[in-house]
Amino acid sequence: MSYSKRSLNNPPDDYYYNLTNKQKRNWRKTTRKIENEELRQRFPPFNSTTNITVIYLHYKSTIDTIDALIIKAKHTQRYTIDTESENDKRRNHGALIQIQFVHSIDDSTIMLIEAAYLPDPHSILFNRIKELCSIIFNSHNEIISWGPLEKELENLNHLDLIHLGNAFDPINLQFLFREWYNGLHTHPEMERRNDVITRESLSMDDEPDDYDDDMNNDANNNDKWSLQDAVASTLNQFLDKSETINLWRCGLDLKLDTWKRTLFSRHGYDKRTEQQKRLKMKQYTMNDCIAVAQLFFHMYPRKARNHEQPQPQTTTITVTSTRIILDVQDHLSDISEDELIKILTPKFNRPEPTLAKALPNNEPPTLTIEVTSEEINKFNSMEEQIQQQQSQTPTTALTKSERQRKKNMKLKWKQKHHPNFQHKIIRPIYHKYDYRKIRAQLKDDDIYTSHQITINKNKLEVSIGFKSFSEENQAREKMPANYFSKEQHKIKWG
Structure with a gap:
């Protein structure tokens, strides 16, 4: 049969319904790919007109991040929501909740809640x-979704995060779009395709068997627009849906370090493939929310002028990214790993509190650690003693053990007296951690130490030194109490 005439909305009766369930699934999967590529050829890529800040929420998030979002939420009345689920051939697992804070027509924050990596419920x-x-x-906030909100959240109810019984205004934009579009086009000639039912519930290799029942339900399908078709017909842009069926529980945030495991690499582990795949999936989740918001303002332009609320002035969230454009043919290997993560990972910066008002003459707070003259003299006398010992035996070179003993003497004095060794953080540690793994984990999270790491195997704890008060504070934000736990060891080292 001709591929150019294939349509999910009108499968050929004399062919399709004689196939087995597996053959039907393969036929639908191939048809979706064909239709996706046809739209790619006809329209330019979807382009966001909004400045976007992306925030991940999972067990590595900080209380400060949540508090800043709570302040934002109290001054935001309009949101878009979408979800992604993963199917393991037996049931659907909710994997991701995307919530867009629509601050204005030009400014948004997208919160990605990684359901598989949430902290302990207690x-x-x-x-x-x-x-x-x-x-x-x-x-009474407006919650905009493409389809029934209950349907979006049905695979995530077990999380006990979102309760739909509260007083808010759900808006099913998919339902409203059909009447709005038909009102603009009295005699529409549309090539409409099915919005694949519960698209988030499909796995990489299979789909639910009850799909065929939905295809026969004309009341459900003939009146529905897919988000991709709505964007193409209204905004004349191509919304890529090739990432719809995916392993959404992979851990999108690069800070989770799940990219260190082989999941998307086909021929052995490839770091670039693992990271880039997650970034493409992230862009897909962002576009789904942004497209719904842009369609909403396109349908109701008056809303763009009267919905913005005053923002609090006590907390500032810096917008760092507008849109990430990924090209599978780019040359990311030309830059280092740290640069890749720094460039491609959106940031969420919160200003540090200042004590300027509490200080006289508005002088900035400083931390001063002074070394007494007695301590300096003690160190100098120790240096003189070592030099005298060396001068007494000029013809004999120091042995390896003597050089090491000299280094140990200096280190012990510095650890006791030098300011660079007075800033320490102690964390419980899983027994399988060693110095190599600790240093690698700290380096991956951009935590800079004074190279003073001491493991106490009896107490199962590690002491880490820092060169300054500011570096110690920054490290505390990145190192929760479970930073070296058994779970973290499994995630990072298998």
Whole structure:
């Protein structure tokens, strides 16, 4: 049969319904790819007109991040929401919740909640995330989704994060779009395709068997627009849906370090493939939210002028990224790993508190650690003693053990007296961690130490030194209590 005439909306009766369930799934999968590529050829890529800040929420998130989002949520009345799920041939697993804070027509924050990597439900961090969700889904806020909101969240109800019984205004833009479009086009001639039912519930290799029942339900399919078709017909842009069926529980945030495991690499582990695949999936999740918001403002332009609320002036969230454009043919190997993550990972910067008001003459706070003259004299006398010992035996070179003993003497004095060794963080540690793994993990998270790392195997804890007070504070934000736990060891080292 001709591929150019294939359509999910009108499968050939004399061919399609004689296939087995597996053959039908393969036929639909191939048809979706063909239709996706046809739209790619006809329209330019979807382009966001909004400045976007992307925030990941998972067990590595900080309380400060959640608190800043709570302040934002209290001053935002309009959101878009989407979800992604993964199917393991037995049931659907909710993997991702995308919530876009629509601050204005030009400015948004997208929050990506990684369901498979949330903190313990009894932890303070989880309760703060739950509090944030209760603020969003409350106070008569507008929650815009492409399809019924209950359908979007049905695979994530077990998380106990979002309760739809609260007082908010759900807007099913997919339902409203059909009437709005038909009102503009009295005699529409549309080539409409099915919005693949529960597209997030499909796996990489299979789909639910009940899809065929949905295809026969004309009331459900003939009146529905897919988001891709709506964007093409209204905005004349191509919204790529090739990432729809995916391994959404892979861990999108590069800070989770799940990219260190082989998941998307076909011929052995490839770091670039693992990282880039997650970044493409991230762009896909962003575009789904942004496209819904742009369609909403296109349909209701008056909303763009009257919805923006005053923002708080006590907290500033810096917008760092507008849109990530990925090209599978680019040459990321020309830059280092640190540069790749720094360039491609959106940041969420929160200003550090200042004590300027509490100090006289508005002098900035400083930390001063002075070494007494007695300590300096003691160190100098020790240096003189070593030099005298060396001068007494000028013809004999120091042995390896003597050189090491000299280094040990200097180190012990510095550890006791030098300012660079007074800033330490102690964390519990899983017994399989060693110095190599600790140093590698600290380096991956851009935590800079004074190279003073001491493991106490009896207490199962590690002491890490830092050169300055500021570096110690920065490290505390990146090193929660479970930073060297058994779970972290499994994630990073298998």
